[in-house]
Amino acid sequence: MAGAALRRPAPAALDRLRRVLGSDEDEHVRTEAVDALGALGADGYDAVMVATADPSWRVAEAAVTALGEIADPRAVPFLIETVRGDGEPLIREAAIAALGAIGDERAVPALLEVGHTGRPQLRRRVVVALTAFEGPEVEAAFHAARLDRNPMVREVAEMVIGRPAPDSLQPPASSPQPHSPTDRS
Secondary structure, three states: OOOHHHHHHOOHHHHHHHHHOHHHHHHHHHHHHHHHHOOOHHEEEEEEHHHOOOOOOHHHHHHHHHHHHOHHHHHHHHHHHHHEEEEEHHHHHHHHHHHHOOOHHHHHHHHHHHHHOOOOHHHHHHHHHHHHHOOHHHHHHHHHHOOOHHHHHHHHHHHOOOOHHHHHOOOOOOOOOOOOOOOOO
């Protein structure tokens, strides 16, 4: 019981971080406040969720990353919506990583979807996030990523699987692959 009391932040410190987050004009200061709130775990959850709507994408990205650190399943619907959205790509990447960190099965369909249609950076991040899950659809996604036209996606898939795809299955360097029409790998 004493150990739990030592890990709980003082209410005054939590209130100060919330105030900084809501009022400081410097996005770097707000980002630091989000990081500190995320390190508090469940105690920082509500304030971190509020920070996901910060006008600065840097603060919002830090908040989404903190949700993965907090690992509260209440964040999963929001993170899925973020992954499927068309917002700032770095925030979507952070949401993918957070879903992997939380490891909630509700995330798998969204991760698989983005793994097939997203930009290379998102597809690469999905491969890593999917390592938190099991099942035939996850294994199929790893094997599909091993044949992705983007070398960074292939590389991370090969690291996950433990071996490269045979040369006969590698996509030719000049042949287009059907991923996203806006894909600029």
